Amino acid sequence: MEAKITESQKRKMTNPVIQFFRFIYLSLKILFIVEGGHGGTRNRE
Amino acid sequence: MSKIVVLGAGISGHVAAAHLRRKLSKQHQIIVVSPNSNYQWIPSNIWVGVGRMKSESILFPLAPLYKRKNIGFIQAKAIEFHPEGDDNTDKPYVTCEYVAGANKGESEKVTYDYLINATGPKLNFEATEGLIPGKNKTYSVCTYTHANHAWKGLSELIQEMKNGKTARILIGTGHGQSTCQGAAFEYILNVEQELRKHKVRDKAEITWISNEYELGDFGMDGMMLSYGKGAMKSSEMVQMVFEERGIKWILGSAVQKVEEGLAHYETLEGEFKTEVFDFAMLIPSFSGHGFKSFDRNGIENTEKLFRGFMIVDADYTKKPYEEWSVQDWPETYQNPSYDNIFAPGIAFAPPHAISKPRVSKNGTPISPAPPRTGMPSGITAKLVADNIIDMIKHNNKKLNHKGSLGNMGAACIASAGFGMMDGSGVSITTFPIVPDYKKYPDTQGRKLGKTFGEIGLAGHWLKLALHYAFIYKAKMKPFWWLIPE
Structure with a gap:
């Protein structure tokens, strides 16, 4: 099924108040993923 | 005392040099060899290419910083590698040629105890006939000078459009095996937004042209993303954005020749077609x-060090796509023949692509090469620096710091338009970068949740925040190391 950006989604994407909280959330989430660590793959099994 | 030579001062080389300097005492020498006099924060070139940032905002001169931080700097390009030394010296060395200053054109042997090859890629414009930045109405945003040219070309076109001209804009990949689709994706969305801001959007037909089999492949075989409360394929997400912006697309295409306003390309079906344009990136x-x-x-003995890019601890055995695994990807970026040579960032030879390889009916390879830009370049550079530090400080030959793209x-x-209140961004994270189909068989090799997508103004703010944070970090200002790669 083809996905579309609805009018309500568009309003959320451009609402500065909602987006401010998304900015905080995204910053923390990305930090968590980046700082979540990395490592090898060969000796883990 | 150890001497560590870093070739290249891009994201990878600069990160490695900065961490080495911070963690090693002054008795150890760190020397950066780069033909570029400036450091540039490449991800922001997109905004230079639409006139929203001056190139001066994304670069700074390296020499004063390195002098202040006690890092040696030679503005030169590497020419030859002599990892065993020669008749005159037991020390391994790299022959470099000065590109500026009083010694311009002269060669020097730069000896080392440890060598970090962070020379990144050569932008191989020659592989596509007529693809010359600033010529034939084609542009690039790969460097700040290219991005400046691109903005000049685009702004002239916008003026013509304001005078009534209708225009065709083509943005995407200029070769059957280009990578960095993400940069082109950002640029097409920024150009589209600029045209709207200049009130000429209705006068332009904007087309995405790419070697991807599906939209949203990004050289990473596409992704299954968490999106909102559900999941979505990256192909669906990009299609949704393109349809919203009225952008057309041509997929599975290899641009083979560019003439003034004409892009000749071959499709996976083996057809040869031409796209007309007034501006192309x-x-x-x-x-x-x-x-x-x-x-x-x-x-x-080039075969010991290079297969195009530098050979590292990857599994280069040729195998079909179905047998590719995350274990093929390097963990330490150490050359197997010379244990004092490393190649983080884009400088290492990948074992194979990430996207499924495809050839046209005529046998032309048309599929993206693997992207290894930005964040992974910084992470791999830091882990290489940490391993060298361990080798120097603790004489520890066992490399404890590992970072496979299959476990990172x-x-x-991605900027989707510049503006504090009317900007937009497409934020995507992926874990792991190289899909692990064994570990995550039901979600296209990625961990949902850690692989997610989001569209909105917050993405623009985030990209802008990262711009300032990473330039602060690159300038090695107080507590710069607290900012992760």
Whole structure:
């Protein structure tokens, strides 16, 4: 099924108040993923 | 005392040099060799290419910073590798040629105890006939000078459009095996937004042209993303954005020749077609720099160091797509023949692509090469620096710091238009970068949740925040190391 950006989604994407909280959330989430660590793959099994 | 030479001062080389300097005492020498006098924060070139940032905002001169931080700097390009030294010296060295200053054109042997090859890619424009930045109405945003040219070309076109001209804009990949689709994706969305801001959007037909089999492949075989409360394929997400912006697309295409306003390309079906344009930004293919290596007796042994890019601890055995695994990807970026040579960032030779390889009916390869830009470049550079530090401080030859792209996350914050209140961004994270189909068989090789997508103004703010944070970090200002790669 083809996905579309609805009018309500568009309003959320451009609402500065909602987006401010998304900015905080995204910053923390990305930090968590980046700082979540990395490592090898060969000796883990 | 150890001498560590870093070739290249891009994201990878600069990160490695900065961490080495911070963690090693002054008795150890760190020398950066780069033909570029400036550091540039490449991800922001997109905004230079639409006139929203001056190139001066994304760069700074390296020499004063390195002098202040006690890092040696030679503005030169590497020419030859001599990892065993020669008749005159037991020390391994790299022959470099000065590109500026009083010694311009002269060569020097730069000896080392440890070598970090962070020379990145060669922008291989020559692989596509007529693809020359600033010529034939084609542009690039791969460097700040290219991005400046691109903005000049685009702003002239916008003026013509304001005078009534209708225009065709083509953005995407300029070769059957280009990578960095993400940069082109950002640029097409920024150009589209600029046209709207200048009230000429209705006068332009904007087309995406790419070697991807599906939209949203990004050279990473596409992704299954968490999106909102559900999941979505990256192909669906990009299609949704393109349809919203009225952008057309041509997929599975290899641009083979560019003439004034004409892009000739071959499709996976084996057809040869031509697209007309008034402005094009096409990403070239990347290649190695064509370095040569010699043994102690002066006999060429390039095959020990290079296969295009530098050979590292990857599994280069040729195997079909179905047998590819995350274990093929390197963990330490150490050259197997010379344990004091490393190649983080884009400088290492990948074992194979990430996207499924495809060829046209005529046998032309048309599929993206693997992207290894930004975040992974910084992470791999730091782990290489940490391993060298361990080798120096603790004489520890066992490399404890590992970071396979098959066990590493990455964030791609793609600008979709500049503006504090009317900007937009597509934020995507992926874990792991190389899909692990064994570990995550039901979600296209990625961990949902850690692989997610989001569209909105917050993405623009985030990209802008990262711009300032990473330039602060690159300038090695107080507590710069607290900012992760």
